[in-house]
Structure formats: C-alpha cells, structure tokens
Amino acid sequence: MKKIAVEQSVGKILCHDITAVRDGFKGRAFARGHVIKQEDIPNLLDMGKKYIFIWEDQENEIHEDDAALRLASMAPVKGTFYSGPYEGKMTLTAAVKGQFRVNKTLLSKLNTIGDITITTLPDHFRVEPDMKLAGLRIVPLTTEKKQIEQAEVICAQSPIPLFTIKPYQKLKVGIIITGSEIFNGRIKDRFEPLIRKKLSYFEADILDIVICDDIPDMLQSIASTFIRKDVDLLIFTGGMSVDPDDITPTVMRATGAEVITHGVPIQPGNMFMLAYLGNTALIGVPSAAIQHSTTILDVVLPQLFTGERFYKADFVAMAEGGSCLGCEICHYPICTFGRY
Numbered sequence: 001m002k003k004i005a006v007e008q009s010v011g012k013i014l015c016h017d018i019t020a021v022r023d024g025f026k027g028r029a030f031a032r033g034h035v036i037k038q039e040d041i042p043n044l045l046d047m048g049k050k051y052i053f054i055w056e057d058q059e060n061e062i063h064e065d066d067a068a069l070r071l072a073s074m075a076p077v078k079g080t081f082y083s084g085p086y087e088g089k090m091t092l093t094a095a096v097k098g099q100f101r102v103n104k105t106l107l108s109k110l111n112t113i114g115d116i117t118i119t120t121l122p123d124h125f126r127v128e129p130d131m132k133l134a135g136l137r138i139v140p141l142t143t144e145k146k147q148i149e150q151a152e153v154i155c156a157q158s159p160i161p162l163f164t165i166k167p168y169q170k171l172k173v174g175i176i177i178t179g180s181e182i183f184n185g186r187i188k189d190r191f192e193p194l195i196r197k198k199l200s201y202f203e204a205d206i207l208d209i210v211i212c213d214d215i216p217d218m219l220q221s222i223a224s225t226f227i228r229k230d231v232d233l234l235i236f237t238g239g240m241s242v243d244p245d246d247i248t249p250t251v252m253r254a255t256g257a258e259v260i261t262h263g264v265p266i267q268p269g270n271m272f273m274l275a276y277l278g279n280t281a282l283i284g285v286p287s288a289a290i291q292h293s294t295t296i297l298d299v300v301l302p303q304l305f306t307g308e309r310f311y312k313a314d315f316v317a318m319a320e321g322g323s324c325l326g327c328e329i330c331h332y333p334i335c336t337f338g339r340y
Contacts, residue, residue: 003051006044009036012054016064016141017087020047028087032065053141062145064088064138070148071116071136074155079165080133089137093130098167099302100125100133103160110151110162115143120163124340126302126333127165134163166306170203171233174226176210176219178238178248183213190290191237198297202305207231214239219251223282227255233281233304240271240286248284249273257282264315266322266338269296274310281309293330299338314340 004012013035020029029047030040036052044052062070065085072082072090079096094100102123110118120134127133138147155162175195182189192209199206207229212219226234239248249262257275262284264272268291273284281304289295299318303310321339332338 002054004054005051006041006049009044009052009054010038010041012036012052015053018044018047018049018052019087022047032063060145061142062148064141064143067138067143067148068136071118071138071151074152075136075162077133077161077163077165079167080163085137088141089135091132092134092136092163093132094127094165095129096165096167097128098165099306100127101164101166103158103162106154106158106160106162109154113151113154114147115139116147116151118162122339124303166303166308168202168302168305169232169307170205171305172229172231173199173204173206173233173235174208174210174229174231175206175235176212176222176226176237178212178214178219178236180214182238183211191285194290195235195237195285198301202301204233204305214247216247216251216254219247220254223251223255227277227280231280233283236273236282236284237289238285238287240273240284252282252284255282260310261312261315264296264322265319266296266299266315268292268294268324272296272300274300274315276309292324292326294324294332294337296338298332299340 014030014032017028017032018030019027029043065088068085068088068090077092079098080092080094082090082092084090100121100123102120104123107118107120110116115138117139118134118136121127175192177189177191181187189211196206207226210222212222223234236248236252239246252273252275253259255277257277259273259275262273263270268288269286271286275282283300285297289297300310317340318338321336324337325335
C-alpha cells in the first residue's frame with residue numbers, strides 16, 4: 001500500500017472504501033477499485049482527504065477486504081448469510097428464526113489478535129430472519145497475513161464453532177394450572193391465555209390444558225398422564241412460592257425428575273423451577289408471570305424450544321442482568337434482562 005497526495009492520484013486505483021459523513025449521511029462515497037478522476041479531487045478534499053492509498057502487493061500484508069472475507073470463511077453458520085465486504089467489513093445476517101449462540105471464549109481469543117475486531121449480538125439472543133448478527137473486520141486498511149492465519153488456526157482447532165443458530169423445534173406441550181380458587185370457579189384463570197400467547201411464538205403442539213385443585217394426588221395423576229404421552233415440555237403454573245400449601249414443587253420432585261433449579265437469581269420470577277425426566281422438561285412458572293410482561297419464562301422458553309438442556313450454571317450466570325428495570329414500554333429482548 002502506498003500513500004500519495006490526492007492531487008497526484010488521477011488515474012490511480014483506490015485500494016480502500018472512503019466513507020463520507022455529512023448532512024446526516026454516513027456511507028461509502030468511493031469504493032475500493034475506483035479509478036480516481038480529475039472531478040473527484042474537489043470532493044476528496046472536501047472530505048478532508050489530502051492523501052489516498054493505492055495498493056502495492058506486499059508478500060506479508062493483506063488488504064482489509066480480503067481479511068474480512070477470510071474471517072467470514074472461517075466462521076460459516078447454517079441458517080445465515082454473509083454480505084460484503086463493505087467498507088472493509090463482512091456482515092453476518094440471520095436467514096431463519098432461532099436462538100443465536102456465541103462461543104464467547106473463542107470470540108475473546110480472536111479479538112485479542114492484533115488488528116482483528118469481531119462484534120456480535122449477545123449469546124442466547126432471540127433472532128429473526130434478516131436480523132444482523134455480527135460484523136467481522138480488521139481495524140487498519142491492511143494487516144499482517146499471519147494475524148489472519150492465526151485466527152483461522154484457532155477457529156479450525158475449536159470443537160465449538162464461533163457462531164451457531166439453534167432453530168426452534170416443534171414440541172409437544174402439556175399445561176397444568178394449579179389452584180383451588182381457579183378449580184372451584186372462585187376466580188378467573190389468567191394463566192392459560194398468557195401461556196398460549198408465549199407459546200404461540202414457537203411451534204408448540206399443546207396436547208391439553210388441565211386445571212387442578214390443590215390436592216397432591218390429583219396433581220400427581222395429571223402429571224403422570226402427560227408424561228405417559230411423552231410430552232417434551234410439561235408446564236406447571238401456580239403454587240410455586242414457599243407457603244406450606246404450595247404443592248407444585250413437591251409434586252414435580254415426586255415424578256422422579258432431576259431438579260436443575262428451584263429458585264433463580266432473576267427478578268421477576270425468583271421462584272421458577274426446572275427439572276428433567278428423561279427427555280421431558282418440567283417447569284414451574286411462578287405467579288410473577290401474570291403480573292409482569294417479561295419474566296424468567298421469556299428467558300428460558302427459546303432455549304427449551306431448541307432442545308438444548310439447561311444446567312445450574314446457566315441460571316447462576318443470569319444473576320448479572322437478572323434484574324428487570326420494569327420499563328413502562330417493554331423492549332425485551334432488546335435490553336439487558338436475562339443475559340446468560
């Protein structure tokens with residue numbers, strides 16, 4: 001790469017994109033490969049460009065566009081597409097709905113290599129088609145080839161890819177609504193419309209919704225019926241607090257399921273419970289779900305529908321960012337709540 005004065009650049013080939021920022025516009029004014037013309041000189045000077053760079057091949061040097069293309073090629077992601085390079089950057093975009101996963105350890109290693117910068121949406125982010133997921137580039141116009149080669153080796157040796165999109169699976173779901181006041185018709189149930197609405201985002205085959213009295217044997221019998229039907233997800237609502245007559249956690253344990261957590265460092269939804277019985281996930285949803293628009297339920301459903309299991313460490317990680325701000329207008333998941 002060679003630096004020359006703008007006035008001497010007519011007929012030369014620009015080796016990098018030039019970005020203009022003016023009158024509310026920010027974008028590419030001149031593209032890499034553009035042949036500089038006499039009429040371009042005033043525009044370049046108006047943009048504060050006294051010098052431009054033309055490309056001269058160097059054995060150990062790589063251009064930003066070529067570097068970005070190689071960074072993208074080392075991180076292929078099913079269900080996405082790359083676009084670019086534009087202004088030296090490759091952009092990763094979702095083509096499907098699902099949960100975006102980031103290998104945070106690998107990402108950190110790559111971003112410590114000299115001039116490489118890779119920026120992404122958060123791990124576990126719920127994504128839609130056409131949502132931009134990541135940008136990959138080097139900071140200067142050129143870098144040493146060995147930096148890109150180092151990144152390629154690190155990615156090739158990693159057993160877990162840098163990025164993945166976990167698509168949602170179709171799950172068979174059973175729902176048990178607990179509470180004598182609902183069972184006896186003293187109050188109207190508010191859980192069923194809420195759970196239906198939350199599940200409507202995913203491919204949920206709801207087998208049945210059963211309202212149950214606060215009687216352990218009745219609740220146990222209904223739960224066993226759902227389990228015999230091989231439901232993928234069994235949702236219990238109500239009876240999740242620490243009161244002596246809140247029987248739901250006791251019955252969930254009585255199924256023989258392995259309890260992953262009862263109580264989580266996240267609010268609202270502290271009393272949430274998750275257990276696994278074989279391939280069936282059992283969750284206990286506390287009453288906070290009907291009092292707040294966004295709770296722990298919104299955080300866990302995407303991963304449950306990918307089929308990826310939760311572990312205690314996942315819930316421990318939710319503590320940082322686990323306090324909902326209770327905004328007047330909820331923008332979840334575009335906020336800090338529920339990161340893990």
